[in-house]
Amino acid sequence: MEFITDYVMFWQDEYQSIMTYTSEHLLISFVVIVLSILVTVPLAVYMTKMKNDKIKSLIFNIANIFQTIPTIALLAIMIPLLGIGFAPAVTALFLYALLPLLRNTYTGIKSIDPSIVEAAKGMGFTTMGRLFKIELPAALPYVMSGIRVTTVYIISWTTLAALIGAGGLGDLILAGIGYNDQYMIFTGTLLAIVIALLLDLAFGKLEKKYTNA
Amino acid sequence: MDFITGLTQYMIENRSELLALTIEHIVMVAYGMALALLVGIPLGIIAARYQKLAPIIISATNILQLIPSLAMLAILTLYMGLGFQTMVIGLFFYSLMPIVRNTYVGIKEVDDSVIEAGRGSGMTPLQLLGKIQFPLSIPFLMAGLRVASVIAVAVACLGPYIGAEALGKEIISGISLQSDVKIYAGAIPATLLALIADFMLGKLETRSKQRMA
């Protein structure tokens, strides 16, 4: 019982800073995800139109290499290039998000039955018209599941960004590690998991909606 | 240019140390994944067998995966102390989800007609599992193993925080000493390890698919 009252007290004391950490965390993750969607979706679309297979596989390989660099190393490598704080953290996490989004969007568009595309051509759709009216809507479920997977990982990895001064829930975890406070570690962990699960759930719902549509 | 010669020189001078760290890294990851296979495959089979347990097993391993790595290590050391074994358990937890989920999906994907045929020829459920369902799910398992290995190599880099040496030693002491050479000397072999694991398991995955076909 004492544990529960203690923990409630902890929340009362720390409520404000917990909220700050959480909003920092969400901001970093949000910027990363929006940025990576803005970059990867057009790139993937462009790649499906690309004739040169070598360049295509080169792009995939580069995205794959980014994903295999250990998180802590990638963050550390960013420091000499971009300094500390928000920018290097977002950049590093952005590089991680590339591959799953790229792969899913590409696969999504490639999976469209060629006869549908041919039919659309026959009906007089322009390339752009085909893209927005047919190809992208059909690829949407794939893109959504890519976003879903990426979001969940990014939420978890953003905790490491606190090591390079970007804040977020990792700050709370590291503070607990340095200050001998289990409640801080526990709270940072719990919130990161809950946020990831909630977003997973929300995106899962969206995914279903678009798949059925 | 200076940096590259400095880095090369450092890596050559410390090659035996770097090699030892690399081997330790591999061993740590291998143990973590071996444990994950040992536990994960049965869990995946159970989930596929008993539909009611499936959501529980899958979500539990999913949550394990979402625990931020720094917090996971901090919590594990509370109960297990420092060092190699603790890290192995951490890697085991992170590798569990892809293995359980892919075993589960793989078994579920086996065509009903194949199972019916097996049943028709008088196979017991256990024979069915051992001779048909599990072998047919191996390509999926390989894909899971591939994902798990890349994550495990990255997480193992945090080893020094809990007294488990490995390539993270160079990276993390590089951060505290502000030595970019050390950071890269750890990050490059770690990234190569992840890439090699990704590549080799990818090959295994394709080969096991071909064998099925």
Added chain:
Amino acid sequence: MKRFINSSVFALLIILLAACGTSASSEGGEVFEYGAQKNTDPKIMGQILKLLVEDQTDHEVNITEDMPASPQVMGGIDRGDFDFATLYSGEVYNNHFDEDQVEYSTDPEATLEQAQELFGERYDMKWYDSIGFINQYSIAVKEDFAADNNITTMTDLGEYANNMILGTDNSWIERDNDGYEGYQEAYGYSFEEARGMDVALMYEGIANDELDVVTAYTVDPQIIEYDLKILEDDQKFFPPYEASLVARNEVIDEYPEVADILDSLVGSISTEEMTQMMHEVDINKRDAAEVAKEFATEKGWIE
């Protein structure tokens, strides 16, 4: 499938074997474990202790570096993973003890006494008197900024604080007694923003003008290297962090020859000397073992 099981069982066996571990030195003595935090001074202390122990006895010392912070080192001592470490007196105020057990004070002696008594009892270890150097929190700004604006004390900084970005370690912002909250109360001002990060990066940040003020540790060589000025703590806010070696009682009772070495290191290294050694390691990128050996030779502790 069978192969999977076989290899997994094998892996388990190896893990169990690794857990048992051997701990005999090549000369037939013990292998002791020293745990070092991320900062450089405990790493150098570990090297010095290792040198002396291996020079004067048959025992060996194994150093584990880069533990995230002192609580993890103490945890290691508690579980018997570590036998020795370097810890700081002011840590006694860091949420380890209830308020009725520990009395907050910025007096060095009272702080050290409480640390020796409370930690000594809790972890069944001996907390030696100070090695001689102090590594406490302080507030530092760029020297030219301080000169231009005539800032010498932490109070002086108040005028500029709301336009300044503070860089600090991940835990200072959350500390109860000696953290940011207490600082704001004691000095009556706050900074525009306070960002937690790895300590090494905090110095890089102020050197590159990404930060305006940092919570420097008094022993760190970056203070000199990057022309930082430590401001005078005119409200006597920061508690002292005198560095001491600690050792598990079990070890020093059983190995008096090791206890003698630990005793001999009390009062042996000044803040300036430690800063000098850290400068060699942090700035000149030299090996800590090498720097420690040079220092010990110079002092005549080893041949």
